[in-house]
Amino acid sequence: MPELPEVETIKRSLHPKLVGRKIRDCEIFYEKCIKTHAPEKFINGVRGATIENIERRGKYLKIFLNTAEILLIHLRMTGRLIISPKGDPVTKHTHVIFHLDNDLQLRFIDIRKFGTLYLLPGEELHKVRGYRILGPEPFGEEFTLEYFKKAVKERKKNIKTLLLDQDVVAGIGNIYADEILHAAGINPARPAESLNGNELEKLYHSIKRELKKGIENRGTSFSDYVDGEGRKGKNQDYLSVYHRQGCNCSRCGCEIIKTKLGGRSSHYCPGCQE
DNA sequence: GGAGTTGTTCCGCC
DNA sequence: AGGCGGAACAACTC
Structure with a gap:
Protein backbone atom coordinates (compact mmCIF):
# COMPACT_ATOMS: atom_id res chain seq x y z
CA MET A 1 0.00 0.00 0.00
CA ILE A 133 -8.10 18.89 -1.86
CA LEU A 134 -4.67 17.82 -0.56
CA GLY A 135 -3.64 19.43 2.69
CA PRO A 136 -0.06 20.46 3.54
CA GLU A 137 2.92 18.19 3.05
CA PRO A 138 4.02 16.80 6.44
CA PHE A 139 7.56 18.07 5.79
CA GLY A 140 6.48 21.37 4.25
CA GLU A 141 6.57 24.84 5.81
CA GLU A 142 2.77 25.04 6.03
CA PHE A 143 2.53 22.02 8.31
CA THR A 144 3.16 23.79 11.60
CA LEU A 145 2.04 22.72 15.06
CA GLU A 146 -0.36 25.67 15.07
CA TYR A 147 -1.91 24.57 11.78
CA PHE A 148 -2.27 21.00 13.02
CA LYS A 149 -3.91 21.98 16.30
CA LYS A 150 -6.39 24.15 14.42
CA ALA A 151 -7.16 21.39 11.89
CA VAL A 152 -7.87 18.82 14.62
CA LYS A 153 -9.60 20.74 17.41
CA GLU A 154 -13.39 20.78 17.40
CA ARG A 155 -13.46 17.83 15.04
CA LYS A 156 -15.74 15.13 16.37
CA LYS A 157 -14.61 12.15 14.33
CA ASN A 158 -12.05 9.73 15.70
CA ILE A 159 -8.42 10.76 15.39
CA LYS A 160 -7.43 7.73 13.30
CA THR A 161 -9.97 8.54 10.59
CA LEU A 162 -8.95 12.20 10.71
CA LEU A 163 -5.29 11.29 10.11
CA LEU A 164 -6.41 9.43 6.98
CA ASP A 165 -8.16 12.55 5.63
CA GLN A 166 -5.87 13.80 2.88
CA ASP A 167 -7.09 17.38 3.33
CA VAL A 168 -5.81 17.57 6.93
CA VAL A 169 -2.29 16.45 6.05
CA ALA A 170 -1.27 14.74 2.80
CA GLY A 171 0.14 11.24 2.51
CA ILE A 172 -0.87 9.20 5.58
CA GLY A 173 -2.52 5.81 4.94
CA ASN A 174 -3.67 2.93 7.12
CA ILE A 175 -0.27 1.52 8.10
CA TYR A 176 1.38 4.79 9.13
CA ALA A 177 -1.78 6.09 10.83
CA ASP A 178 -1.69 3.11 13.21
CA GLU A 179 2.07 3.45 13.77
CA ILE A 180 1.84 7.22 14.38
CA LEU A 181 -0.90 6.80 17.00
CA HIS A 182 1.05 4.10 18.81
CA ALA A 183 4.17 6.24 18.82
CA ALA A 184 2.14 9.10 20.31
CA GLY A 185 0.43 6.81 22.85
CA ILE A 186 -3.05 7.79 21.66
CA ASN A 187 -6.02 5.45 21.20
CA PRO A 188 -7.19 5.54 17.57
CA ALA A 189 -10.87 5.68 18.58
CA ARG A 190 -10.50 8.91 20.56
CA PRO A 191 -12.59 11.79 19.24
CA ALA A 192 -10.17 14.32 17.78
CA GLU A 193 -11.61 17.11 19.93
CA SER A 194 -10.73 15.19 23.11
CA LEU A 195 -6.98 15.48 22.56
CA ASN A 196 -5.25 18.02 24.80
CA GLY A 197 -2.42 20.33 23.77
CA ASN A 198 0.28 17.99 24.98
CA GLU A 199 -1.21 15.04 23.08
CA LEU A 200 -1.58 17.07 19.90
CA GLU A 201 2.05 18.09 20.13
CA LYS A 202 3.14 14.47 20.60
CA LEU A 203 0.98 13.45 17.67
CA TYR A 204 2.38 16.20 15.47
CA HIS A 205 5.95 15.09 16.11
CA SER A 206 5.01 11.40 15.72
CA ILE A 207 3.61 12.11 12.24
CA LYS A 208 6.95 13.53 11.14
CA ARG A 209 9.03 10.92 12.95
CA GLU A 210 7.15 7.84 11.70
CA LEU A 211 6.98 9.06 8.10
CA LYS A 212 10.69 9.93 8.21
CA LYS A 213 11.46 6.48 9.59
CA GLY A 214 9.42 4.93 6.77
CA ILE A 215 11.42 6.86 4.17
CA GLU A 216 14.74 5.98 5.82
CA ASN A 217 13.73 2.30 5.72
CA ARG A 218 12.75 2.76 2.09
CA GLY A 219 9.09 1.91 2.63
CA THR A 220 6.96 -0.85 4.13
CA SER A 221 6.84 -3.97 1.93
CA PHE A 222 4.00 -5.61 3.71
CA SER A 223 2.43 -7.20 0.62
CA ASP A 224 2.92 -5.72 -2.83
CA TYR A 225 5.08 -2.67 -2.48
CA VAL A 226 8.47 -2.43 -4.21
CA ASP A 227 10.37 0.62 -5.46
CA GLY A 228 11.11 1.62 -9.07
CA GLU A 229 13.82 -1.01 -9.34
CA GLY A 230 11.74 -3.79 -7.83
CA ARG A 231 13.41 -3.65 -4.40
CA LYS A 232 11.46 -4.25 -1.23
CA GLY A 233 11.66 -1.84 1.71
CA LYS A 234 12.45 -2.90 5.25
CA ASN A 235 10.09 -0.81 7.38
CA GLN A 236 7.85 -3.87 7.88
CA ASP A 237 10.58 -5.15 10.24
CA TYR A 238 10.17 -2.06 12.43
CA LEU A 239 6.39 -1.84 12.81
CA SER A 240 4.99 -1.56 16.33
CA VAL A 241 1.31 -2.38 15.80
CA TYR A 242 0.25 -2.74 12.16
CA HIS A 243 -0.65 -6.37 11.48
CA ARG A 244 0.91 -7.32 14.83
CA GLN A 245 -2.36 -8.32 16.51
CA GLY A 246 -1.72 -11.01 19.14
CA CYS A 247 1.91 -9.91 19.59
CA ASN A 248 3.13 -8.12 22.69
CA CYS A 249 3.61 -4.37 22.69
CA SER A 250 7.30 -3.48 22.74
CA ARG A 251 6.59 -0.57 25.07
CA CYS A 252 4.30 -2.06 27.73
CA GLY A 253 4.01 -5.78 26.97
CA CYS A 254 0.23 -5.84 26.48
CA GLU A 255 -1.32 -7.73 23.62
CA ILE A 256 -1.87 -5.75 20.39
CA ILE A 257 -5.53 -5.64 19.36
CA LYS A 258 -7.06 -5.46 15.89
CA THR A 259 -10.41 -3.71 15.50
CA LYS A 260 -12.43 -1.91 12.85
CA LEU A 261 -12.68 1.86 12.74
CA GLY A 262 -14.47 3.74 10.00
CA GLY A 263 -14.57 0.51 8.02
CA ARG A 264 -10.79 0.09 8.15
CA SER A 265 -8.63 -2.33 10.08
CA SER A 266 -7.07 -0.63 13.06
CA HIS A 267 -4.26 -1.95 15.28
CA TYR A 268 -3.35 -0.59 18.68
CA CYS A 269 -2.11 -1.43 22.17
CA PRO A 270 -4.84 -1.19 24.82
CA GLY A 271 -2.13 -0.88 27.49
CA CYS A 272 -0.32 2.27 26.44
CA GLN A 273 -2.62 4.04 23.97
CA GLU A 274 -5.14 5.98 26.01
C1' DG B 1 -17.50 -18.35 -3.55
C1' DG B 2 -17.46 -15.23 0.35
C1' DA B 3 -14.41 -12.55 2.98
C1' DG B 4 -10.74 -9.53 3.14
C1' DT B 5 -8.00 -5.79 1.44
C1' DT B 6 -7.53 0.24 1.28
C1' DG B 7 -7.90 4.91 -0.80
C1' DT B 8 -11.23 7.72 -2.47
C1' DT B 9 -15.74 9.50 -3.38
C1' DC B 10 -20.56 9.85 -2.90
C1' DC B 11 -24.79 10.29 -0.40
C1' DG B 12 -28.06 11.07 3.09
C1' DC B 13 -28.59 12.82 7.68
C1' DC B 14 -28.29 16.07 11.32
C1' DA C 1 -23.37 24.91 5.30
C1' DG C 2 -20.63 21.59 6.37
C1' DG C 3 -19.17 17.73 9.23
C1' DC C 4 -19.98 13.08 9.83
C1' DG C 5 -20.69 7.97 9.27
C1' DG C 6 -21.54 4.53 6.28
C1' DA C 7 -21.67 2.58 1.88
C1' DA C 8 -20.08 2.05 -2.68
C1' DC C 9 -16.50 1.16 -5.83
C1' DA C 10 -12.27 -0.17 -7.94
C1' DA C 11 -10.85 -6.06 -8.91
C1' DC C 12 -8.25 -9.41 -7.34
C1' DT C 13 -6.44 -13.42 -4.05
C1' DC C 14 -7.03 -17.03 -1.00
Whole structure:
Protein backbone atom coordinates (compact mmCIF):
# COMPACT_ATOMS: atom_id res chain seq x y z
CA MET A 1 0.00 0.00 0.00
CA PRO A 2 1.96 2.96 -1.20
CA GLU A 3 1.65 5.77 1.31
CA LEU A 4 3.89 8.84 1.51
CA PRO A 5 7.15 6.99 2.40
CA GLU A 6 6.62 4.39 -0.34
CA VAL A 7 5.75 6.97 -3.01
CA GLU A 8 8.75 9.06 -1.94
CA THR A 9 11.01 6.00 -2.24
CA ILE A 10 9.62 5.21 -5.69
CA LYS A 11 10.22 8.82 -6.74
CA ARG A 12 13.83 8.70 -5.55
CA SER A 13 14.50 5.42 -7.34
CA LEU A 14 12.91 6.56 -10.61
CA HIS A 15 14.48 10.01 -10.67
CA PRO A 16 17.98 9.08 -11.89
CA LYS A 17 16.57 6.59 -14.41
CA LEU A 18 13.96 8.89 -15.95
CA VAL A 19 14.98 12.54 -15.82
CA GLY A 20 16.40 13.62 -19.18
CA ARG A 21 15.01 10.58 -21.00
CA LYS A 22 12.63 10.83 -23.92
CA ILE A 23 9.46 8.75 -24.13
CA ARG A 24 9.76 7.10 -27.51
CA ASP A 25 6.41 5.31 -27.42
CA CYS A 26 3.65 4.09 -25.13
CA GLU A 27 1.44 0.99 -25.04
CA ILE A 28 -1.80 0.69 -23.09
CA PHE A 29 -3.15 -2.76 -22.24
CA TYR A 30 -5.86 -1.68 -19.79
CA GLU A 31 -7.62 1.46 -20.93
CA LYS A 32 -9.65 2.24 -17.84
CA CYS A 33 -6.63 3.27 -15.79
CA ILE A 34 -6.23 6.34 -18.05
CA LYS A 35 -8.55 8.96 -16.60
CA THR A 36 -8.06 12.01 -18.80
CA HIS A 37 -8.06 10.86 -22.42
CA ALA A 38 -8.96 8.21 -24.91
CA PRO A 39 -5.93 5.87 -25.14
CA GLU A 40 -4.79 7.12 -28.57
CA LYS A 41 -4.86 10.73 -27.38
CA PHE A 42 -2.92 9.85 -24.24
CA ILE A 43 -0.30 8.05 -26.32
CA ASN A 44 0.00 11.01 -28.69
CA GLY A 45 0.42 13.28 -25.68
CA VAL A 46 3.40 11.43 -24.23
CA ARG A 47 5.09 10.20 -27.41
CA GLY A 48 8.22 12.20 -28.10
CA ALA A 49 8.11 14.08 -24.80
CA THR A 50 11.19 14.45 -22.63
CA ILE A 51 10.92 13.85 -18.89
CA GLU A 52 12.16 16.95 -17.10
CA ASN A 53 11.51 16.15 -13.45
CA ILE A 54 9.67 13.91 -10.99
CA GLU A 55 8.04 15.09 -7.77
CA ARG A 56 5.77 13.66 -5.11
CA ARG A 57 2.72 15.37 -3.61
CA GLY A 58 0.85 13.40 -0.97
CA LYS A 59 0.51 9.93 -2.48
CA TYR A 60 0.65 11.29 -6.04
CA LEU A 61 3.65 11.15 -8.36
CA LYS A 62 4.08 14.01 -10.82
CA ILE A 63 6.20 13.41 -13.92
CA PHE A 64 6.92 16.73 -15.64
CA LEU A 65 7.18 16.61 -19.43
CA ASN A 66 8.80 19.23 -21.66
CA THR A 67 5.42 19.66 -23.36
CA ALA A 68 4.22 21.61 -20.27
CA GLU A 69 2.00 18.65 -19.43
CA ILE A 70 2.25 16.54 -16.30
CA LEU A 71 1.78 12.82 -16.02
CA LEU A 72 0.00 12.43 -12.66
CA ILE A 73 -0.08 8.94 -11.16
CA HIS A 74 -1.83 7.50 -8.09
CA LEU A 75 -0.95 3.90 -7.22
CA ARG A 76 -3.85 3.34 -4.80
CA MET A 77 -3.43 -0.08 -3.19
CA THR A 78 -1.34 -2.35 -5.38
CA GLY A 79 0.07 -0.17 -8.16
CA ARG A 80 3.76 -0.41 -9.07
CA LEU A 81 6.01 1.63 -11.32
CA ILE A 82 8.98 -0.43 -12.44
CA ILE A 83 11.96 0.26 -14.68
CA SER A 84 12.58 -2.82 -16.84
CA PRO A 85 14.91 -3.67 -19.72
CA LYS A 86 12.82 -3.81 -22.88
CA GLY A 87 13.58 -7.50 -23.36
CA ASP A 88 12.06 -8.52 -20.02
CA PRO A 89 8.92 -10.62 -20.36
CA VAL A 90 5.77 -8.56 -19.84
CA THR A 91 4.21 -9.92 -16.67
CA LYS A 92 0.54 -10.33 -15.93
CA HIS A 93 -1.18 -7.17 -14.64
CA THR A 94 1.07 -4.87 -16.73
CA HIS A 95 -1.29 -2.14 -17.90
CA VAL A 96 0.89 0.60 -19.43
CA ILE A 97 4.43 0.56 -20.87
CA PHE A 98 6.41 3.71 -21.63
CA HIS A 99 9.29 2.99 -24.04
CA LEU A 100 12.30 5.16 -23.29
CA ASP A 101 15.08 6.27 -25.66
CA ASN A 102 17.49 3.67 -24.26
CA ASP A 103 16.90 -0.03 -23.69
CA LEU A 104 14.66 0.62 -20.67
CA GLN A 105 10.92 0.88 -20.16
CA LEU A 106 8.76 2.34 -17.41
CA ARG A 107 5.97 -0.12 -16.65
CA PHE A 108 2.77 0.48 -14.70
CA ILE A 109 1.71 -2.79 -13.07
CA ASP A 110 -1.36 -3.14 -10.84
CA ILE A 111 -2.94 -6.39 -9.66
CA ARG A 112 -6.19 -4.78 -8.58
CA LYS A 113 -6.41 -2.17 -11.34
CA PHE A 114 -7.25 0.64 -8.92
CA GLY A 115 -4.30 2.86 -9.83
CA THR A 116 -4.93 5.90 -12.04
CA LEU A 117 -2.96 7.90 -14.62
CA TYR A 118 -3.75 11.45 -15.73
CA LEU A 119 -2.13 13.59 -18.40
CA LEU A 120 -2.88 17.28 -18.14
CA PRO A 121 -1.33 20.74 -18.41
CA GLY A 122 0.41 21.84 -15.23
CA GLU A 123 -2.14 24.57 -14.54
CA GLU A 124 -4.99 22.05 -14.71
CA LEU A 125 -3.85 19.75 -11.90
CA HIS A 126 -6.63 21.21 -9.75
CA LYS A 127 -9.16 19.52 -12.02
CA VAL A 128 -8.28 16.24 -10.31
CA ARG A 129 -10.36 16.38 -7.14
CA GLY A 130 -8.13 14.15 -5.03
CA TYR A 131 -5.16 16.36 -5.90
CA ARG A 132 -6.99 19.64 -5.42
CA ILE A 133 -8.10 18.89 -1.86
CA LEU A 134 -4.67 17.82 -0.56
CA GLY A 135 -3.64 19.43 2.69
CA PRO A 136 -0.06 20.46 3.54
CA GLU A 137 2.92 18.19 3.05
CA PRO A 138 4.02 16.80 6.44
CA PHE A 139 7.56 18.07 5.79
CA GLY A 140 6.48 21.37 4.25
CA GLU A 141 6.57 24.84 5.81
CA GLU A 142 2.77 25.04 6.03
CA PHE A 143 2.53 22.02 8.31
CA THR A 144 3.16 23.79 11.60
CA LEU A 145 2.04 22.72 15.06
CA GLU A 146 -0.36 25.67 15.07
CA TYR A 147 -1.91 24.57 11.78
CA PHE A 148 -2.27 21.00 13.02
CA LYS A 149 -3.91 21.98 16.30
CA LYS A 150 -6.39 24.15 14.42
CA ALA A 151 -7.16 21.39 11.89
CA VAL A 152 -7.87 18.82 14.62
CA LYS A 153 -9.60 20.74 17.41
CA GLU A 154 -13.39 20.78 17.40
CA ARG A 155 -13.46 17.83 15.04
CA LYS A 156 -15.74 15.13 16.37
CA LYS A 157 -14.61 12.15 14.33
CA ASN A 158 -12.05 9.73 15.70
CA ILE A 159 -8.42 10.76 15.39
CA LYS A 160 -7.43 7.73 13.30
CA THR A 161 -9.97 8.54 10.59
CA LEU A 162 -8.95 12.20 10.71
CA LEU A 163 -5.29 11.29 10.11
CA LEU A 164 -6.41 9.43 6.98
CA ASP A 165 -8.16 12.55 5.63
CA GLN A 166 -5.87 13.80 2.88
CA ASP A 167 -7.09 17.38 3.33
CA VAL A 168 -5.81 17.57 6.93
CA VAL A 169 -2.29 16.45 6.05
CA ALA A 170 -1.27 14.74 2.80
CA GLY A 171 0.14 11.24 2.51
CA ILE A 172 -0.87 9.20 5.58
CA GLY A 173 -2.52 5.81 4.94
CA ASN A 174 -3.67 2.93 7.12
CA ILE A 175 -0.27 1.52 8.10
CA TYR A 176 1.38 4.79 9.13
CA ALA A 177 -1.78 6.09 10.83
CA ASP A 178 -1.69 3.11 13.21
CA GLU A 179 2.07 3.45 13.77
CA ILE A 180 1.84 7.22 14.38
CA LEU A 181 -0.90 6.80 17.00
CA HIS A 182 1.05 4.10 18.81
CA ALA A 183 4.17 6.24 18.82
CA ALA A 184 2.14 9.10 20.31
CA GLY A 185 0.43 6.81 22.85
CA ILE A 186 -3.05 7.79 21.66
CA ASN A 187 -6.02 5.45 21.20
CA PRO A 188 -7.19 5.54 17.57
CA ALA A 189 -10.87 5.68 18.58
CA ARG A 190 -10.50 8.91 20.56
CA PRO A 191 -12.59 11.79 19.24
CA ALA A 192 -10.17 14.32 17.78
CA GLU A 193 -11.61 17.11 19.93
CA SER A 194 -10.73 15.19 23.11
CA LEU A 195 -6.98 15.48 22.56
CA ASN A 196 -5.25 18.02 24.80
CA GLY A 197 -2.42 20.33 23.77
CA ASN A 198 0.28 17.99 24.98
CA GLU A 199 -1.21 15.04 23.08
CA LEU A 200 -1.58 17.07 19.90
CA GLU A 201 2.05 18.09 20.13
CA LYS A 202 3.14 14.47 20.60
CA LEU A 203 0.98 13.45 17.67
CA TYR A 204 2.38 16.20 15.47
CA HIS A 205 5.95 15.09 16.11
CA SER A 206 5.01 11.40 15.72
CA ILE A 207 3.61 12.11 12.24
CA LYS A 208 6.95 13.53 11.14
CA ARG A 209 9.03 10.92 12.95
CA GLU A 210 7.15 7.84 11.70
CA LEU A 211 6.98 9.06 8.10
CA LYS A 212 10.69 9.93 8.21
CA LYS A 213 11.46 6.48 9.59
CA GLY A 214 9.42 4.93 6.77
CA ILE A 215 11.42 6.86 4.17
CA GLU A 216 14.74 5.98 5.82
CA ASN A 217 13.73 2.30 5.72
CA ARG A 218 12.75 2.76 2.09
CA GLY A 219 9.09 1.91 2.63
CA THR A 220 6.96 -0.85 4.13
CA SER A 221 6.84 -3.97 1.93
CA PHE A 222 4.00 -5.61 3.71
CA SER A 223 2.43 -7.20 0.62
CA ASP A 224 2.92 -5.72 -2.83
CA TYR A 225 5.08 -2.67 -2.48
CA VAL A 226 8.47 -2.43 -4.21
CA ASP A 227 10.37 0.62 -5.46
CA GLY A 228 11.11 1.62 -9.07
CA GLU A 229 13.82 -1.01 -9.34
CA GLY A 230 11.74 -3.79 -7.83
CA ARG A 231 13.41 -3.65 -4.40
CA LYS A 232 11.46 -4.25 -1.23
CA GLY A 233 11.66 -1.84 1.71
CA LYS A 234 12.45 -2.90 5.25
CA ASN A 235 10.09 -0.81 7.38
CA GLN A 236 7.85 -3.87 7.88
CA ASP A 237 10.58 -5.15 10.24
CA TYR A 238 10.17 -2.06 12.43
CA LEU A 239 6.39 -1.84 12.81
CA SER A 240 4.99 -1.56 16.33
CA VAL A 241 1.31 -2.38 15.80
CA TYR A 242 0.25 -2.74 12.16
CA HIS A 243 -0.65 -6.37 11.48
CA ARG A 244 0.91 -7.32 14.83
CA GLN A 245 -2.36 -8.32 16.51
CA GLY A 246 -1.72 -11.01 19.14
CA CYS A 247 1.91 -9.91 19.59
CA ASN A 248 3.13 -8.12 22.69
CA CYS A 249 3.61 -4.37 22.69
CA SER A 250 7.30 -3.48 22.74
CA ARG A 251 6.59 -0.57 25.07
CA CYS A 252 4.30 -2.06 27.73
CA GLY A 253 4.01 -5.78 26.97
CA CYS A 254 0.23 -5.84 26.48
CA GLU A 255 -1.32 -7.73 23.62
CA ILE A 256 -1.87 -5.75 20.39
CA ILE A 257 -5.53 -5.64 19.36
CA LYS A 258 -7.06 -5.46 15.89
CA THR A 259 -10.41 -3.71 15.50
CA LYS A 260 -12.43 -1.91 12.85
CA LEU A 261 -12.68 1.86 12.74
CA GLY A 262 -14.47 3.74 10.00
CA GLY A 263 -14.57 0.51 8.02
CA ARG A 264 -10.79 0.09 8.15
CA SER A 265 -8.63 -2.33 10.08
CA SER A 266 -7.07 -0.63 13.06
CA HIS A 267 -4.26 -1.95 15.28
CA TYR A 268 -3.35 -0.59 18.68
CA CYS A 269 -2.11 -1.43 22.17
CA PRO A 270 -4.84 -1.19 24.82
CA GLY A 271 -2.13 -0.88 27.49
CA CYS A 272 -0.32 2.27 26.44
CA GLN A 273 -2.62 4.04 23.97
CA GLU A 274 -5.14 5.98 26.01
C1' DG B 1 -17.50 -18.35 -3.55
C1' DG B 2 -17.46 -15.23 0.35
C1' DA B 3 -14.41 -12.55 2.98
C1' DG B 4 -10.74 -9.53 3.14
C1' DT B 5 -8.00 -5.79 1.44
C1' DT B 6 -7.53 0.24 1.28
C1' DG B 7 -7.90 4.91 -0.80
C1' DT B 8 -11.23 7.72 -2.47
C1' DT B 9 -15.74 9.50 -3.38
C1' DC B 10 -20.56 9.85 -2.90
C1' DC B 11 -24.79 10.29 -0.40
C1' DG B 12 -28.06 11.07 3.09
C1' DC B 13 -28.59 12.82 7.68
C1' DC B 14 -28.29 16.07 11.32
C1' DA C 1 -23.37 24.91 5.30
C1' DG C 2 -20.63 21.59 6.37
C1' DG C 3 -19.17 17.73 9.23
C1' DC C 4 -19.98 13.08 9.83
C1' DG C 5 -20.69 7.97 9.27
C1' DG C 6 -21.54 4.53 6.28
C1' DA C 7 -21.67 2.58 1.88
C1' DA C 8 -20.08 2.05 -2.68
C1' DC C 9 -16.50 1.16 -5.83
C1' DA C 10 -12.27 -0.17 -7.94
C1' DA C 11 -10.85 -6.06 -8.91
C1' DC C 12 -8.25 -9.41 -7.34
C1' DT C 13 -6.44 -13.42 -4.05
C1' DC C 14 -7.03 -17.03 -1.00
